[in-house]
Amino acid sequence: MTMMRAMVLDRPGQPLVMRERPLPQPGPGEILVAVSACGVCRTDLHVVDGELPHPKLPIVPGHEIVGRVAALGEGVTGFAAGQRVGIPWLGATCGHCPYCRSDRENLCDAPLFTGYTRDGGFATHTVADARFCFALPPRLDDASAAPLLCAGLIGWRSYRMAGAAAALGIYGFGAAAHILVQVAVWQGRRVYGFTRPGDAAAQAFARSLGAAWAGGSEEAPPEPLDAAIIFAPVGALVPAALRAVKKGGRVVCGGIHMSDIPSFPYAILWEERQIVSVANLTRADAREFLAVAPDSGLKTAVVRYPLDRANAALDDLRGGRLQGAAVLCVT
Ligand SMILES: [Zn+2]
Ligand SMILES: [Zn+2]
Secondary structure, eight states, X not given: OOEEEEEEBSSTTSOOEEEEEEOOOOOTTEEEEXXXXXXXXXXXXXXXXXXXXXXXXXXXXXXXXXXXXXXXXXXXXXXXXXXXXXXXXXXXXXXXXXXXXXXXXXXXSSOEEBTTTBOOSSBSEXXXXXXXXXXXXXTSOHHHHGGGGTHHHHHHHHHHHTOSOSEEEEESOSHHHHHXXXXXXXXXXXXXXXXXXXXXXHHHHHHHTTOSEEEETTXXXXXXEEEEEEOSSOTTHHHHHHHHEEEEEEEEEOOSOOOOOOOOOGGGTTTTOEEEEOOSOOHHHHHHHHHHHHHHTOOOOEEEEEGGGHHHHHHHHHTTOOSSEEEEEOO
């Protein structure tokens, strides 16, 4: 095979276009991967809608990639042809900035991000830096494993950032929340799910995954929260979550983009409540989560689309019509 197909974004605000391209060759340290499934994440939507600055253009979105190694570049070790691998959002780091040197490569000064500043997985093939690819636990099939690569990994980093919260609120019940609630309940936490007001289907979905309670984001949970994670890109949820957490409680913003946060009285932040954000992931996060995930027995709810229906998947995500995670199934 000498050609590949990809769904390409030429300019933010436009639909993706299917293009044929010559099959790329992996450079030193890289692997060529034949994509079998690629999750559709809210970050892809932010890239496509022009809400994130300076994407590489044209760009192939997609950073929840599951595939098989098709070719190895010079010097690659630890992977074999045909092996199943996952490719996440963190595509490369510089390795020498102060952040890389202090175990905070998620904050690298010169990173590459899959599907944003290097081509991603809305394609039949992609090339990745092998040092940032991972073997995947065998229990889940390709489409079911894809959402672990971002919703799972960055969800996990957000969850870790929330600390040892016995009562945990999750605002925004999309792909990340539906994974995290299963892990949290398995770890003995009481999880409270917050959705758009009146979204009875999403609330039922949250309860079906083990949430002790689910309601609208304007509602008070049945008990004060030790911590809350906000996955929905809605700034007004920050003061709402602050009101729901106890003294010393923490509000974790897990998304890459959010609408402006409205002003709020200092009294709801006082008593050592904290607001923190989560950016990207480290490879250590990935190794840790991929080791824990199989033990939790978690299942992912995926809505499958063929590759050439990527725009429909993005529209369904934008319109809040999905339960669980959208996944493009390439083969
Ligand atoms: Zn760096
Ligand atoms: Zn993502």
